[in-house]
Amino acid sequence: MNDFSPLNTWLRVSTWDSGHPKDDERFYKAVKQVIVKNDNRxxxxxxxxxYIIDFNADNKNSARVEKLAEQYSERFAVVIDFLYENNIKL
Structure with missing residues (x-):
C-alpha cells in the first residue's frame, strides 16, 4: 500500500484547489514527496x-471535489509518466 500522506501538506491548505501558483507549487512538492516516500514504486x-476524495469527505460539494480529484490525479499521473518514460528516479 502506498503512502499518500505527503499530499496532506497541500490538501490541508484552504486554498488547495485555487489554482494559485503557490498552491500548485505545494501540489508538485507534495507529489515529489509521495514519490520519494514510496521509493519510486x-x-x-x-x-x-x-485519496483526494477521502481527504475531502466532509466537503458538502462532492461533485466539485470529484472533478478536482480527477484533474489533480491526472496531473499526478502526468508527472509519474514523465519520470518513468525518462527513467528519472527521485
Whole structure:
C-alpha cells in the first residue's frame, strides 16, 4: 500500500484547489514527496483520486471535489509518466 500522506501538506491548505501558483507549487512538492516516500514504486491515478476524495469527505460539494480529484490525479499521473518514460528516479 502506498503512502499518500505527503499530499496532506497541500490538501490541508484552504486554498488547495485555487489554482494559485503557490498552491500548485505545494501540489508538485507534495507529489515529489509521495514519490520519494514510496521509493519510486508504481502509483496509480485511481489511488491518488481516491485519496483526494477521502481527504475531502466532509466537503458538502462532492461533485466539485470529484472533478478536482480527477484533474489533480491526472496531473499526478502526468508527472509519474514523465519520470518513468525518462527513467528519472527521485
Amino acid at each position: 508504481t502509483i496509480s491515478q485511481e489511488d491518488v483520486y481516491r
